Amino acid sequence: MDGVHDMGGMDGFGKVEPAANEPVFHEPWEGRVLAMNRTMGATGAWNIDMSRHSREVLPPHIYLAATYYQKWFLGLRQMLLDRGLIDADEVASGHALRPGKPLKRGPFTLKDVARVLTRGKFGRPTNTEAKFKIGDRVRCKNIHPLGHTRLPRYVRGHVGVVELNHGTQVFPDSAAIDGTENPQWLYTVVFESRQLWGADADPTIKISVDAFEPYLEPA
Amino acid sequence: MTHKDDDHHHGDHEHHHDHGSELSEMQLRVRALETILTEKGYVEPAALDAIIEAYETKIGPHNGARVVAKAWTDPKFKQALLADASKAVATLGHVSRVGDHLVAVENTPTQHNMVVCTLCSCYPWEMLGLPPVWYKSAPYRSRTVKDPRGVLKDFGVTLPKDTQIRVWDSTAETRFLVLPMRPAGTEGWSEDKLAELVTRDSMIGTGMPKNPSEIA
Numbered sequence: 073m074d075g076v077h078d079m080g081g082m083d084g085f086g087k088v089e090p091a092a093n094e095p096v097f098h099e100p101w102e103g104r105v106l107a108m109n110r111t112m113g114a115t116g117a118w119n120i121d122m123s124r125h126s127r128e129v130l131p132p133h134i135y136l137a138a139t140y141y142q143k144w145f146l147g148l149r150q151m152l153l154d155r156g157l158i159d160a161d162e163v164a165s166g167h168a169l170r171p172g173k174p175l176k177r178g179p180f181t182l183k184d185v186a187r188v189l190t191r192g193k194f195g196r197p198t199n200t201e202a203k204f205k206i207g208d209r210v211r212c213k214n215i216h217p218l219g220h221t222r223l224p225r226y227v228r229g230h231v232g233v234v235e236l237n238h239g240t241q242v243f244p245d246s247a248a249i250d251g252t253e254n255p256q257w258l259y260t261v262v263f264e265s266r267q268l269w270g271a272d273a274d275p276t277i278k279i280s281v282d283a284f285e286p287y288l289e290p291a
Numbered sequence: 292m293t294h295k296d297d298d299h300h301h302g303d304h305e306h307h308h309d310h311g312s313e314l315s316e317m318q319l320r321v322r323a324l325e326t327i328l329t330e331k332g333y334v335e336p337a338a339l340d341a342i343i344e345a346y347e348t349k350i351g352p353h354n355g356a357r358v359v360a361k362a363w364t365d366p367k368f369k370q371a372l373l374a375d376a377s378k379a380v381a382t383l384g385h386v387s388r389v390g391d392h393l394v395a396v397e398n399t400p401t402q403h404n405m406v407v408c409t410l411c412s413c414y415p416w417e418m419l420g421l422p423p424v425w426y427k428s429a430p431y432r433s434r435t436v437k438d439p440r441g442v443l444k445d446f447g448v449t450l451p452k453d454t455q456i457r458v459w460d461s462t463a464e465t466r467f468l469v470l471p472m473r474p475a476g477t478e479g480w481s482e483d484k485l486a487e488l489v490t491r492d493s494m495i496g497t498g499m500p501k502n503p504s505e506i507a
Contacts (some may be wrong), residue, residue: 080409085429101321123379172331191390240498282463
């Protein structure tokens with residue numbers, strides 16, 4: 073979706089403000105939100121693409137005003153409600169009013185912790201041939217999917233060069249809908265700054281994205 | 292009582308006072324949600340505690356710093372790291388559970404690398420821990436792909452005008468680790484001592500390693 077989360081190249085947000093000695097979590101609730109999101113994901117309630125999408129669909133004025141973990145909280149609660157894992161009257165009362173539903177991989181307990189601290193694997197074998205090879209010129213399609221996608225707006229319609237091939241991986245656009253992995257070839261595609269930002273752009277700069285094959289066409 | 296640290300942390304940091312009521316409301320809402328999930332038997336609070344503890348104490352930039360210091364002292368490891376970072380880091384075993392999708396990119400006298408995620412907040416957690424607020428902020432996510440030199444200026448970093456800059460937007464599950472240049476004047480230093488020079492920001496590309504005199 074062409075949402076406000078797709079920020080690459082937007083103006084007006086001001087300076088970056090690095091902070092010295094920042095704590096990992098600024099408030100204890102931030103850690104609880106992160107941990108709840110990870111653990112419920114690990115029970116099979118959702119995948120990482122669904123989790124990302126739950127934040128992308130927040131209304132723009134909320135997305136922009138909320139802190140990072142406030143967005144995570146809002147997305148988390150909505151995903152739980154959407155799946156019927158909790159109900160609105162329970163949120164209102166602050167307690168479970170009925171028993172839990174069965175979870176695909178069962179409840180998350182202490183012995184499952186190592187699993188969420190290990191980075192997931194997204195490579196999936198396919199019997200398809202890569203359409204592009206390193207060095208090929210490709211154009212990012214001018215597409216505007218209404219759901220989740222990982223092709224940022226600022227590269228759509230622009231020509232770049234394939235630099236790395238990462239094999240076939242879970243396709244987020246499909247996985248975010250219903251968990252269908254629909255693996256696709258993934259490439260790093262690099263662009264000249266002037267290709268993206270016009271003749272006045274600084275020519276010493278190059279920008280790359282990782283782009284799935286369905287995002288690309290020969291150029 | 293699963294939030295054993297709440298009272299201890301509350302008010303610990305000056306900046307909380309600015310919007311205390313909003314934060315305490317968040318605290319209540321989050322606590323309520325955790326209560327529901329726990330009562331329904333979905334999650335164990337002790338498991339949440341363990342995850343939080345891991346990110347607060349075990350997984351952080353020191354993981355990445357070890358990899359960088361090793362690459363600075365061991366040319367074979369450096370070669371392996373640049374060829375296949377996931378594999379190379381896995382050979383260190385105890386450093387981190389890094390998975391399959393890590394790519395290390397090398398800074399040289401002619402090219403500087405920077406990492407961003409314009410769409411959300413993708414970041415090499417296993418190498419650097421959880422990302423700082425600025426990395427997830429709108430200013431960083433919007434400007435880095437368009438005006439990386441301007442962003443570097445916000446970090447007090449100025450590169451020569453003819454240095455090539457490469458920005459890596461983390462739009463898939465690939466995670467990027469910048470391999471900064473080894474500072475001059477560190478000949479003969481041990482890996483452990485070199486690791487002390489490696490800052491988090493130098494592995495994102497928004498900073499440089501510390502000057503040797505800073506830790507001597």
